[in-house]
Amino acid sequence: MRISFNFPRAIGLILLLLGAASLLAAIVYSSSVPALIGLGLVFWGIIVSYIQSDEYVKKTILNSTSMTLLTALDETLRTLDCKGKAIYLPPKYLNDPESTKVYVPKLETSTLPSPETTQQLEMQPTQKSPQGILITPAGAELARLLETELGTSLLRINLEDLLRRLPKTLIEDLEIVNDCEIQLFAKKRTEKSEENDQTNQSEIFVKFTTTVYRDTCKRAARLPTIFSNIGCPLSSALAIAFSKATGNPIMIKTQQISEDGETNGTEYTIIEEPVA
């Protein structure tokens, strides 16, 4: 039988025991010196036991595993000859609102399908000659993690709240970016713009610096089907978050990356459906 040894817990326990012994000695001998030492040891014992180390993996392992999946996704899209711009679908386009899917049309000129079409496509993914395919994007699980850190479902948060809370969550809680800048360019609805949905689009610009996803983003930039379309895992997770928070389809308009792969600037388009 293998006994697992938790080093910080053992140190914490030793400090607690020494502190308790010291406090006991202070009471027996009525001395303030062992009492102070004992109090210090007890406090630090509790703190060391409480502040456990997080579980970490090497960045090279993270990059190797995620790159294989991204390459597989790129090959799948090229094999299926999907040339259109990927659209991150909001819950109303899917059968299960908690699921996350991206619609990749076959043709570059294809437009956004109706919710009924995507729901049918989700139920019958192998139907003959579909106009596009539905796939789970690279940042699906990361978006779920984002949801956990935010402490609320992305379906129950509005865009303004999400944009306000995102930098703190990404920098402090998840520690995946070092710096994050988000700008929303909202387009006002006018009677004229409602006639043509192409002019009726808001945009979100996100610029972040990451050392965690530096190599993944740098290598993903060599996969054109993935990078400019579905995005690297982090920009993909953000697209999912925006699509769920707005309830509108999201498209990655442009994605630019610095030479070292650390700085990433992504422009998202919120596709607002015409008012019925």
Next chain:
Amino acid sequence: MTPAFPLGPWDVSLVLAVTAIILLTTSEILSPYYGPANLKISKKRLKNAAMATSILFLTTVAIRIATMIYGIS
């Protein structure tokens, strides 16, 4: 002679103050806003512990002030 605990609440307050300062400083130094740190501990828990110790210290101070104002011994 009956055994008695030799420290008063003010001494405990001092220990708490020192611990709080150390934890708050460490937590601030390790903040991700100053760049990634190579210390593999849960920074969120460290921050919580620092806040808890600070609140405990401030509580002892509040008790002390209340004692001085109302003359409760």
